[in-house]
Amino acid sequence: MKEETKFIADASLGKLAKWLRLLGYDTIVYPEVAGRNMLNQSLAQKRVVLTRRRDMMERQFAGRIILIPDCNVVKQLRFLIEKVPLNIKQRNMYSLCVRCNKELVIVSEKNEVRECVPHYVYNNYTSFTRCPGCGKVYWQGTHLRNALNFIGEINGEISNVK
Numbered sequence: 001m002k003e004e005t006k007f008i009a010d011a012s013l014g015k016l017a018k019w020l021r022l023l024g025y026d027t028i029v030y031p032e033v034a035g036r037n038m039l040n041q042s043l044a045q046k047r048v049v050l051t052r053r054r055d056m057m058e059r060q061f062a063g064r065i066i067l068i069p070d071c072n073v074v075k076q077l078r079f080l081i082e083k084v085p086l087n088i089k090q091r092n093m094y095s096l097c098v099r100c101n102k103e104l105v106i107v108s109e110k111n112e113v114r115e116c117v118p119h120y121v122y123n124n125y126t127s128f129t130r131c132p133g134c135g136k137v138y139w140q141g142t143h144l145r146n147a148l149n150f151i152g153e154i155n156g157e158i159s160n161v162k
Contacts, residue, residue, distance in 0.1 A: 005084060008047040010034035015073040016050065016080070021101055022147060024092025028101055039063065050080075078154045088151060094138060097131035104129035104138060113137045 007027040009017045011034070020027040026047075030038040034053050042049045042063050049056065049065040057067055066083060068076050080086060095104055107113055107128040114122055116130075116137045125139045 005086075006045065006047045007050050008038060008042045008045070009050040010038065010053060010056075012052045013050055013068060013076070016068065016076045018098045019073065019077050020080075021096045021098045022093060023086065023088055023151075024095045025086070026096065026101060039065075048084075074154055077151075081154065090144075090148070093144060093147060094129070097133060097136055097138075099136055100131060100133040102131050102133035105132055107137070 005025065007017070007020055007025060009020075009027060009029050011029060011031060014029055017027045017029045028045075028047070030041065032038070034051050034056055036059070039049065039056075039059065039061050041047070047063075049061075049063060050068055051065060052068050052071075054067060056065055059065075066080070069079060070076055081088070096102065097104060107130050110122070110126060110128065113128045113130070116135075117125075117128070117139065121139055121141070125141070127140065129138045130136070131138075
């Protein structure tokens with residue numbers, strides 16, 4: 001079985017990192033200035049480096065670095081979908097916390113989230129997931145449909161979303 005691509009993004013790519021997590025790609029944001037330590041971490045964790053810093057491309061490095069050429073997250077995501085290429089699967093979407101990158105766990109008892117979600121959500125949804133790291137609670141809602149539409153617009157079609 002092929003291991004999915006994992007990423008490490010420099011601090012300027014936080015929005016892109018959130019979208020990658022939403023799509024199910026393990027993506028951490030390096031909190032310090034991108035440099036040798038970030039490259040070493042990427043090698044140790046077998047992650048592809050995502051950066052906006054051109055000087056990173058000039059460094060001697062055994063791993064893979066992708067220079068993200070735009071500031072706009074829509075253009076960044078479109079570029080990455082084509083460059084890697086990303087294999088977007090609907091079943092992987094919303095499997096990671098967009099805040100802290102931890103794998104979401106299914107909430108077994110709906111009562112566990114009563115105080116964590118809006119009243120309307122609690123009354124109208126039956127399944128929830130929770131991040132074991134930060135505690136954020138997620139539910140299906142319109143998020144998945146909106147994300148699929150957004151990806152479809154970026155990619156021109158949803159044909160590679162399975």
